[in-house]
Amino acid sequence: MTSTTHHALRTPLCDLVGVRYPIVQTGMGYVSGPELTAATSAAGGLGILAGATLTLDETRTAIRAVRERTDAPFGVNFRGDAPDVLERGELLVREGVKVASFALAPNEKVIRRLKESGLVVIPSVGARRHAEKVQAWGVDAVVVQGSEGGGHTGAVPSSILVPQVVDAVDIPVIAAGGFRDGRGLVAALAQGAVGIAMGTRFLLTSDSKVSDAVKREYLRRSVTDTVVTSVLDGIPQRVLRTEPVERLLNERAVPRLVRSLRHAVAFRRISGIPWRDMVREGLAMRRRHDLGWSQVLMAANTPMMLRASMVDGRADLGTLASGQIAGVIEDLPSCEELIQRILAEAETALGRLAGDVPSAPVSTPDRVSSSQEN
Known part of the structure; x- marks a missing residue:
């Protein structure tokens, strides 16, 4: 932590996980690979490696790839209902995560x-x-995501949900959903949170390995260009309103089930997960979310359609999980540049609140056009 950083920005989150700044990069499937995770952690935030879409061996390899890039603390995200969840936990311990x-x-x-x-x-x-x-149950902290967030999300916006949870629990609360800058960080701290977690904002950095074509698709969108839908896997999630999503929204039930079965077969082949484990996970999802069997079958859609966009760069075939904040993100900084910008903006906001600096809007870069990016 630099000597110039405001004391309010040294929160219990920093001490809990050993980072310099209370900023978390979420574990986005097919997005938060070793490069993005390491870049975030090296910049002083907490990078989270996405392990839910990786096999155990792939997760081990990815963890070591992060270690090759930084010795800063980082985390690994995986599914709590995965059949090998304890084995994955043991892997983290062995690898020093x-x-x-x-x-x-x-x-x-x-x-x-x-x-x-x-x-x-x-x-x-x-x-x-x-x-x-x-x-x-004994968790150490909790990330609380408001409805503005991308991917699976609830119905309550961050401005209501975060202080509600802060008042209800005694563990550190990390605010997520609708955050991108230092003003948001200060607002979250004012509500009682110990930091912010961001997905879409970190996806749209130069350290993210998502293709330039997919990043352009995000950058050209407005705050009204997302939709929350359950047609993908039976659970509400926020995605960009793209042509594939529009087709799914208007698709009849039988073709949707046929496509879901095809995706389930493909996901099993790519992931290497045995059918018995996939069935066990499906049963757990059905109990947890009160899903019908057709919705359980649909659950293979999300990883396969995310893979099409985030790995293959085919925004015309896959889905793009996105927070509403994408509509006001305007550039592709490095993680280091982003985190330092957030800290500077937070310092300015705290100074205004203390009366140390005149009130003025926080400046942001002009939106990057497609022609500028090429």
Whole structure:
């Protein structure tokens, strides 16, 4: 931490996970690879490696790839209901990873085992009751995502949800959904959070390995160009309103199920997950989210359609998980540039609140046009 950083920006999150700044890059499937994770952590934030779409061996390789790039702390995200969740936790311990991140929180028994191994357990939630439940199970902190966030999301905006959860629990709360700059960081701290977590903003950096064509698709969008839908996997998620999404929204049930079955077969082949484990995960999803069998089958859509866009660069074939914040993101800085900009903006905002600097809007770069990027 630099000597000029405001003391308010040194929060309990920094001490909990050993980072310099209270800024988290979320574990986005097919996006948060070793390069982005390492760049975030090296810049002083907490990078989260996306492990949910990787096999155990691939996760080990990715962890070591991060280690080759930085010795700063980072975390790994994986599914709490994965059949090998404890084995993955043991892998983190062996590889010296401190933080286990979850989009779907594990059960109480798994959380207890992970904590006994020395891991810091931080799940993401979208409702107060879920935060209260995982606190009772012993997690160390919680990422609270408001409805503005991309991917699977709830219905309550961050401005209401974050202070509601802060008032309900005694563990550190990290605010997510709708954050991109230092003003948002200061606002989150004012609401009682210990930091912010960002996905879309980190996806749109020069350190992100997502293709330039896909990044341009995000940059040209407005704040009204996303939609929350359950047609992908039965659970509401926010994505950019693209042609593939429009087709899915208007698709009849039978063709949708046929496509879902095809995606399930493809996902099994790519992931290497045995059919019995996929069935077990499907049963867990059905119980957790009260899904019908057709919705469980649809669950293979999300990883396959994300892979098409984020790995293959085919925005015309896949889906683009996105927070509404994409509509006001205007450039592609490095993670280092982004984090330093956020800190400078936060310092300015704190100075205005203290009366140390005159009130003025925070300047942002002009939106990058497609021609400028080429």
